[in-house]
Amino acid sequence: MSKKTDVVNEYTRVESKRGLSITTGSNRVKLFDRRVLELGRGEYGKLRSVIILGLLISFSYIVQGLLIAVILNGVFAGASLRNSELYFAAVALLIVLRWAMIRENDRIAAKTASSIAMSLRRRMYRKLYELGPGWVSTQKSGVIQATLVDGAEALQNYYGRFLPQVIVSIVAGVSIVAILLHVDIIIGLVIGAMMIAALIQPIAIYKGVGKGIRIWFVAMPRLFAEYVDNIQGIVTLKSFNASQKQGEILYQRTNDLYDAEIGILRDEILWSILPGLVTAICSTVAIIIGAIRMDAGAISAEGLLFVLLLVREALRPVTDLSQIIHFSFTGMGAAEGVLDILEAVPLAVASTRTPTTSFPPSFAFEGVTFRYRKTDAPAIDNLSFSVSPGEKVALVGRSGSGKTTVTALLMRFFDPQAGFVRLGGEDVRFIPADELHAMYSIVSQDMFLFHGTVRENLLMAKPTASQEELEQAARAAAAHKFITALPQGYDTLIGERGVRLSGGERQRIAIARAFLKDAPILILDEATSSVDVANEALIRKTIAGLARNRTTLIISHRLLAARDADRIYVLEKGRLAEAGTHSELVGYKGNYSALVRAEEACI
Numbered sequence: 001m002s003k004k005t006d007v008v009n010e011y012t013r014v015e016s017k018r019g020l021s022i023t024t025g026s027n028r029v030k031l032f033d034r035r036v037l038e039l040g041r042g043e044y045g046k047l048r049s050v051i052i053l054g055l056l057i058s059f060s061y062i063v064q065g066l067l068i069a070v071i072l073n074g075v076f077a078g079a080s081l082r083n084s085e086l087y088f089a090a091v092a093l094l095i096v097l098r099w100a101m102i103r104e105n106d107r108i109a110a111k112t113a114s115s116i117a118m119s120l121r122r123r124m125y126r127k128l129y130e131l132g133p134g135w136v137s138t139q140k141s142g143v144i145q146a147t148l149v150d151g152a153e154a155l156q157n158y159y160g161r162f163l164p165q166v167i168v169s170i171v172a173g174v175s176i177v178a179i180l181l182h183v184d185i186i187i188g189l190v191i192g193a194m195m196i197a198a199l200i201q202p203i204a205i206y207k208g209v210g211k212g213i214r215i216w217f218v219a220m221p222r223l224f225a226e227y228v229d230n231i232q233g234i235v236t237l238k239s240f241n242a243s244q245k246q247g248e249i250l251y252q253r254t255n256d257l258y259d260a261e262i263g264i265l266r267d268e269i270l271w272s273i274l275p276g277l278v279t280a281i282c283s284t285v286a287i288i289i290g291a292i293r294m295d296a297g298a299i300s301a302e303g304l305l306f307v308l309l310l311v312r313e314a315l316r317p318v319t320d321l322s323q324i325i326h327f328s329f330t331g332m333g334a335a336e337g338v339l340d341i342l343e344a345v346p347l348a349v350a351s352t353r354t355p356t357t358s359f360p361p362s363f364a365f366e367g368v369t370f371r372y373r374k375t376d377a378p379a380i381d382n383l384s385f386s387v388s389p390g391e392k393v394a395l396v397g398r399s400g401s402g403k404t405t406v407t408a409l410l411m412r413f414f415d416p417q418a419g420f421v422r423l424g425g426e427d428v429r430f431i432p433a434d435e436l437h438a439m440y441s442i443v444s445q446d447m448f449l450f451h452g453t454v455r456e457n458l459l460m461a462k463p464t465a466s467q468e469e470l471e472q473a474a475r476a477a478a479a480h481k482f483i484t485a486l487p488q489g490y491d492t493l494i495g496e497r498g499v500r501l502s503g504g505e506r507q508r509i510a511i512a513r514a515f516l517k518d519a520p521i522l523i524l525d526e527a528t529s530s531v532d533v534a535n536e537a538l539i540r541k542t543i544a545g546l547a548r549n550r551t552t553l554i555i556s557h558r559l560l561a562a563r564d565a566d567r568i569y570v571l572e573k574g575r576l577a578e579a580g581t582h583s584e585l586v587g588y589k590g591n592y593s594a595l596v597r598a599e600e601a602c603i
């Protein structure tokens with residue numbers, strides 16, 4: 001498949017997913033869309049000052065035209081220029097006032113536009129948080145970033161500049177036509193019709209530009225996502241010497257973007273020539289019609305003068321609008337990505353039932369079946385198991401057997417297609433997300449440390465913790481010693497993803513966070529997988545302390561970690577294959593004992 005076909009197909013796929021008219025081949029012109037207008041509902045209050053100033057600026061041009069017509073009428077009537085001094089002063093004052101209003105309008109419009117972008121980003125961020133890791137994991141992080149940054153920026157101009165100008169142009173245009181109709185009905189009608197024609201011409205070339213911009217909004221996030229992937233995976237790329245192949249993909253994505261941009265540029269050149277041409281044609285037609293009407297005795301010479309001065313002003317709102325109409329194309333292109341996020345449906349809102357009556361709580365899966373996507377084989381298949389309050393249970397099984405998916409369902413990042421996940425006997429769907437998440441402390445193989453100090457990363461688990469509490473948790477996690485050896489101790493910056501710490505050190509900070517959170521259920525998902533043998537012994541000891549008085553779920557494909565559990569559940573392709581203690585399962589000679597033999601053979 002050629003590169004260009006590829007991006008167009010991707011574009012078509014995205015468009016068709018969104019049910020846009022463009023895939024039907026109709027290329028329907030859209031400068032407004034109900035969903036996009038509704039999306040900006042919270043922002044419209046901010047536009048009031050921009051619209052009022054815009055109208056004042058437009059009306060200042062009309063009044064200026066009227067004043068000049070009066071002055072010129074006086075001159076033609078043989079009156080002394082001295083009689084017009086007041087009018088000259090009024091024109092000068094108008095020009096100064098308008099200059100001040102234009103400056104103020106630019107300032108307010110820029111401020112309003114960036115406040116809209118900020119507000120859209122906040123809304124998207126809140127929505128992403130509400131959608132949670134389940135939804136986010138189905139998207140490319142680069143695409144989300146591009147939508148948050150570029151999508152919001154394109155829409156800020158749509159709401160902050162294009163929409164106010166539409167209102168100003170309509171009100172000013174209609175007012176001028178009303179005045180012209182009052183002077184002469186034929187001239188009013190002709191100028192009105194020409195104004196509509198002048199407005200339609202940029203929309204007519206929307207077909208090309210609009211589609212180009214929409215393609216750009218597919219090509220750009222794809223390129224961005226590719227860059228993010230490559231930067232995040234730079235170590236892997238280097239170690240596999242795969243940078244050339246990835247470079248070719250990047251080159252292709254850049255070319256897609258280049259093609260889209262060249263297409264837009266080509267249409268834009270045509271579009272930038274047209275407004276001037278249309279203004280010249282309209283003015284000429286107005287002169288001809290005005291002369292004909294004067295010849296027919298319908299209007300006076302003064303009336304014609306007034307009409308000619310007003311025609312220029314009649315076209316100003318239209319040309320002002322043509323100059324920024326591209327904001328509507330980019331806005332509509334960007335809106336789709338923003339709407340994808342804001343209209344995504346989160347899991348149904350929970351009621352406010354109390355999660356559990358006993359501490360530590362029990363939890364259970366009852367006939368749970370879950371597929372990540374409709375067509376996928378189930379990751380969890382009719383799974384039932386329970387964990388009693390304070391019990392330490394291990395979930396083991398081969399890679400891909402569904403262990404981590406069990407955690408995701410417990411945390412309600414996804415809802416199962418069948419069955420129930422219960423916490424303290426309560427269906428997790430009825431427990432408010434905050435309360436549900438407060439029940440778990442998770443230590444997993446890939447704990448995320450944010451760019452910030454050790455202290456900030458620890459406080460995430462308990463923002464009100466004192467230094468003493470931090471140190472107590474760090475000691476319990478065998479982390480205090482290495483933290484104090486860092487250049488600034490607890491105030492040491494540990495960088496994005498904690499890159500300045502070793503895997504074992506990161507893991508111990510994650511365990512300290514779990515100590516601080518002090519939640520009644522502890523989930524250990526391959527908690528010791530990224531540490532060396534000496535550290536593993538240390539961490540296993542700290543984890544044993546952490547598990548005391550908590551309901552604990554140990555997820556591991558290494559059986560050493562599961563050996564001491566009160567009960568072991570063995571998963572096989574998302575189903576429960578065996579259950580029992582270590583000695584019972586070894587004696588049973590099923591999957592578990594096969595895993596034990598395999599592990600012993602490796603050692």
Ligand SMILES: Nc1ncnc2c1ncn2[C@@H]1O[C@H](COP(=O)(O)OP(=O)(O)OP(=O)(O)O)[C@@H](O)[C@H]1O
Pocket residue numbers: 137372373376379397398399400401402403404405406557
């Ligand atoms: N986000 C996802 N989208 C689609 N399929 C997924 C996703 N995450 C996991 N799967 C699939 O679901 C199944 C269970 O995966 P899961 O990560 O729960 O297994 P696991 O037992 O924890 O594996 P491991 O021990 O390797 O971590 C696998 O077939 C996996 O490919």
